Amino acid sequence: MPIFHAVLFKLKSGVSEAQLAELRAAGEGMLGAIPGLQSFHMGPPVPSTAHRAQGFNMAIMTIIDTEENLLAYAGHPAHLKVHNLRLPLCDETVVYDLEI
Numbered sequence: 001m002p003i004f005h006a007v008l009f010k011l012k013s014g015v016s017e018a019q020l021a022e023l024r025a026a027g028e029g030m031l032g033a034i035p036g037l038q039s040f041h042m043g044p045p046v047p048s049t050a051h052r053a054q055g056f057n058m059a060i061m062t063i064i065d066t067e068e069n070l071l072a073y074a075g076h077p078a079h080l081k082v083h084n085l086r087l088p089l090c091d092e093t094v095v096y097d098l099e100i
Contacts, residue, residue: 036069
């Protein structure tokens with residue numbers, strides 16, 4: 001069963017567009033490199049509902065084929081690159097995985 005993998009984060013003040021572009025490019029680079037990764041999306045909340053996001057102002061959303069692939073994704077070098085780029089950019093992170 002596919003897994004919807006969501007990572008919500010609060011960007012630190014001063015994060016540049018160049019840093020976000022580098023993060024996005026690394027995320028898009030995971031497609032085709034990580035087995036079972038079907039999609040990658042990154043962006044801020046929809047402006048009309050951003051007030052409900054409790055300060056989380058950026059998200060990464062992926063769909064991964066199976067739970068087994070999700071567990072392998074966590075340690076994959078392409079994912080670790082994204083993870084390590086993201087860490088210094090944010091103050092707080094929430095991760096949620098949901099079978100769909």
